[in-house]
Amino acid sequence: MTDAAGLRFDRLSITLGRNRLVTLDGHVAPGDVLTVMGPSGSGKSTLLSVISGTAAAVFQVRGGIHLDGRDITGLAPEARRVGILFQDELLFPHLSVGGNLAFGLPPSVAGRRERRRRVEAALAEVNLAGFANRDPATLSGGQQVRVALMRMLLSEPRALLLDEPFPRLDAGLRDRIRQAVLDRARTRRLPVVLVTHDAADARAAGGRIHHLDPHEAGTDLRPSPRTGDPA
Amino acid sequence: MSDDTVRTRAAPTARGRPRPGALAWAPALTLGLMLGPVAAGLAGTVAPALGWLPALGGDHLGTDAFEALRAWPGFPRAAALSLFTGLGATLTSLAAVTLICAGWQGTRVFHAIERGLSPLLSVPHAAAAFGLAFLIAPSGWLARAASPWATGWERPPDLLILQDPNGLALIAGLVVKEIPFLLLMTLAALGQVPSARSRTVARALGYGPVAAWVKTVFPRVYPQIRLPIYAVLAYSMSAVDTAIILGPNTPPTLAVQVVRWMNDPDLQLRFQAAAGAVTQLALLAGALGLWRAGERLAAGLGRRWIERGGRGRSAAATRVLGGGAAAATAGALGAGIAGLAVWSVAGVWRFPQATPDALTWRSWERYGPRLADPGAETFILAGAATGLALALALACLEAEQRYGVRSAGRALWLVYLPLLVPQVAFLAGLQMLALAAGLDPNRGAVILTHLVFVLPYVFLSLADPFRAWDRRYAAVAAALGAGPDRVFWTVRLPMLVRPVLTAAALGFAVSVGLYLPTLLVGAGRVQTLTTEAVALASGGDRRVIGVYALAQTAAVLLPFALAGAVPRVLWRRRRGLRDD
Incomplete structure (x- = not known):
């Protein structure tokens, strides 16, 4: 593994007005997980939106983000190849399950037949074979998560962001789905950034943990990034 | 849409964002x-109001046009009519919408009103005015429905209901169209304030449902519907099509008279028309000033009224009035359109019969x-x-x-x-x-x-x-x-x-x-x-x-x-x- 592979934060700092929300420096190797923990309002989601390129213009971003040696800081979101899973599955309600997956599949996969085959294979991989023509709104929570996961993986991302994932699944299902996501990230050698306030998520991820301090409005708080072993 | 949006073109683009x-x-x-x-x-x-319109020979500035306007004998009455019908229609519409929302928000009736709103809103002003005219005219459906058994009328009574000199029919015609508009705007505003929660809190403190709404929701909704209300006022003061159909004739409202002058073959009347149009603008400015003063007065009185803490338990009167206003609006528009439809296929239809003797496609064929x-x-x-x-x-x-x-x-x-x-x-x-x-x-x-x-x-x-x-x-x-x-x-x-x-x-x-x-x-x-x-x-x-x-x-x-x-x-x- 070269040093360039994976996701590297080069003294990244995000500020809003006079508040510094996040500072991050370091490297997430392919297949590794960086867990970012902090209470709500501490800038976790902002960090993810900065990495994926969808942050609002009001946030000032300094430093750089490199993915597999490429500086992606100034790139448009669609050019970054950073996959993201939100709390909600956000399946496009106007498309079928298969349509959602095909939306993720890059246009370089040409030909209706081949695209269809890839979609079917992706569904089969998560035990949803034959679901291509279903309305996503008719799927159970666990099924929707799996579709969202495969949609993201089909787009061939080179890094994976998880934003407090799967909050609505019951505990047992949640463990299984989380494991499935992390396993796939590992086998595809994707660096993963997981933000959560749930210690169980952090334990399961098993990587480094970065704590964000809550900031209070109007005060300039020093961030104290700590790196530690998973509990 | 804002000047902010326009200005950002020059602003530096954030990193990772496409260049505009x-x-x-x-x-x-x-x-x-x-x-x-x-x-x-x-x-x-x-x-041209100031005399400048070279194409028609107006090449010096002056107040001739305004003097000609003032010399028109109908002027004071036409101006007063515009003010009266505009303010009257706006006040009535606002009162009706307030009653409807205060009495019924959160009920099944309210949902029904919400659903019926779009079609009512879309009925054109002219069609609504014609429909209303067919209902309330001395020979209209209402008179026919009550004649001769209740009224004793064997022929249409000699009453000046339509185009009455005080513009009451005009106000009615405006109100049935402005209530749906204001109601829609109020619904949008209600979604932006925590109306249901405020009301629940107030009711837990012992307020009746209507008092709770008027005291906790209305003060926050009003600022959000202020611009729509001003639009209603501007429209009502100067509506031309409704005023031609339902409004008085001698003199008509100022806006209608301006349009008559604009369409007059005598092109010199355009100067006078322009002066009238400018006056219309000034009238609106005056009416808006009056309205704003009324807002302040109402806010001051309302605050004291709220602080007195009256619980106003009974909702019955408000419900009846609000429901009546909603029903009257929907009824006037609905029955009006039905009246238009029946007339368009009516054969011989003598007063006081409630329905035509025969139906025929002749009018449509012709x-x-x-x-x-x-x-x-x-x-x-x-x-x-x-x-x-x-x-x-x-x-x-x-x-x-x-x-x-x-x-x-x-x-x-x-x-x-x-x-x-x-x-x-x-x-x-x-x-x-x-x-x-x-x-x-x-x-x-x-x-x-x-x-x-x-x-x-x-x-x-x-x-x-x-x-x-x-x-x-x-x-x-x-x-x-x-x-x-x-x-x-x-x-x-x-x-x-x-x-x-x-x-x-x-x-x-x-x-x-x-x-x-x-x-x-x-x-x-x-x-x-x-x-x-x-x-x-x-x-x-x-x-x-x-x-x-x-x-x-x-x-x-x-x-x-x-x-x-x-x-x-x-x-x-x-x-x-x-x-x-």
């Missing part, structure tokens, strides 16, 4: 197309073919204006979202501006500008004028659902490799099909209903269903009026029906999009 392209010009272009004609028209009105040309013109104008408005509004909203700039709330009045200026005040000027420039009236100019009125409605109707759309869908699509254009066309627009079509139907309805813009800018040469229908008012032939007004109503209801049906068919297999 042509789309960033959309807000400026939209504002220009919306406000340019208003500004030009006002200038074109003020100049006048139907004549509907073709104005009907086609109506659809061309409305289609073009709505298409343009939709494209511009979508471009503005997309630019706002793409470049991360919110249209500032304080710029909202710019969107409302075309609705806050009396139509006659700038449309008269547009006609005189065309006259001065030697331009022939043409369809393109009428379309651009329609756009001025269609754009605000389309934008306002589209903005909330567009902004409320969950932007994480865009983030997901971008993370999947979709650029902003692909996100717009394949994710956002399909998900927003329903509000887009609703906005289109609303824009179409606005355009179909426009009377004065078509009449003045088209200089009488662009004929639509609406201009033709209003022109029939003086003839008083109820069968032909029924045919035209019904055709006008159909031209409006059809797009609304389509806007409801298309998403239902399109998304019949998509539960996530079925009910928004």
Whole structure:
């Protein structure tokens, strides 16, 4: 593994007005997980939106983000190849399950037949074979998560962001789905950034943990990034 | 839509954001197309009012036009009528909407009212006025229903109900159209304040439901519907089509008299007309000042009333009044349209019979073919204006979202501006500008004028659902490799099909209903269903009026029906999009 592979934060700092929300420096190797923990309002989601390129213009971003040696800081979101899973599955309600997956599949996969085959294979991989023509709104929570996961993986991302994932699944299902996501990230050698306030998520991820301090409005708080072993 | 949006073009682009392209010009272009004609028209009105219109020999500045206006014997009464009918219609509409919401919000009746609102809102002013006239006239349905058994009338009584000198029928005609509009605006505002929670809290403190609403919800809703109320006031003071049909004649309201002068073969009367249009503007300014003073007074008194802590337990009276207002509005519009329909197929129909002796298609056979040309013109104008408005509004909203700039709330009045200026005040000027420039009236100019009125409605109707759309869908699509254009066309627009079509139907309805813009800018040469229908008012032939007004109503209801049906068919297999 070269040093360039994976996701590297080069003294990244995000500020809003006079508040510094996040500072991050370091490297997430392919297949590794960086867990970012902090209470709500501490800038976790902002960090993810900065990495994926969808942050609002009001946030000032300094430093750089490199993915597999490429500086992606100034790139448009669609050019970054950073996959993201939100709390909600956000399946496009106007498309079928298969349509959602095909939306993720890059246009370089040409030909209706081949695209269809890839979609079917992706569904089969998560035990949803034959679901291509279903309305996503008719799927159970666990099924929707799996579709969202495969949609993201089909787009061939080179890094994976998880934003407090799967909050609505019951505990047992949640463990299984989380494991499935992390396993796939590992086998595809994707660096993963997981933000959560749930210690169980952090334990399961098993990587480094970065704590964000809550900031209070109007005060300039020093961030104290700590790196530690998973509990 | 705001000047903020325009300014960001120069602002440095944040990292990772696309550099603003042509789309960033959309807000400026939209504002220009919306406000340019208003500004030009006002200038074109003020100049001749001050004596300047070289094309008609006006080459020195002076107050002759205003003196001629003052010399017209009907002037004081016409001006007073405008003030009285405008303020009366606005106050009545606001009171009715307040009663409806205070009495019924959160009930099943309220949901029923909500659902019935769109079709009522879309009925053109002229058709509503004709329908009301057919109901309340001495020989109208109401009199027939009660005669002769209750009234003893064997022939229509000699009462001046329509076109009464005090403008009461005019106020009624305005109110039945303004209640649905204000109610829709209030519903949107109710969604932006925690109305249900406030009410629950107040009721837990022992307040009756109506007192809870008026004391905790209304003070926060009012600022949000202030601009729509001002628009209602501006419209009611200067409405021409409703006033021609229901308003007094000798003298008419000032706006109607201005239009008469504008259409007079004696071109010298244009100066007087311009002075009248400027006066109309001044009257509105005065009425707005009066209204604002009333707002302050009411706020002060209201605060004391709220602090006294009266619990006002019973809701019964408010419910009855509010329900009555809603029922009367829906009934007047519904029964009015039904009256138009019955008259259009009526054979012999003597007073006091409640129904015609026989039904016949004769009126449709006779006048139907004549509907073709104005009907086609109506659809061309409305289609073009709505298409343009939709494209511009979508471009503005997309630019706002793409470049991360919110249209500032304080710029909202710019969107409302075309609705806050009396139509006659700038449309008269547009006609005189065309006259001065030697331009022939043409369809393109009428379309651009329609756009001025269609754009605000389309934008306002589209903005909330567009902004409320969950932007994480865009983030997901971008993370999947979709650029902003692909996100717009394949994710956002399909998900927003329903509000887009609703906005289109609303824009179409606005355009179909426009009377004065078509009449003045088209200089009488662009004929639509609406201009033709209003022109029939003086003839008083109820069968032909029924045919035209019904055709006008159909031209409006059809797009609304389509806007409801298309998403239902399109998304019949998509539960996530079925009910928004």
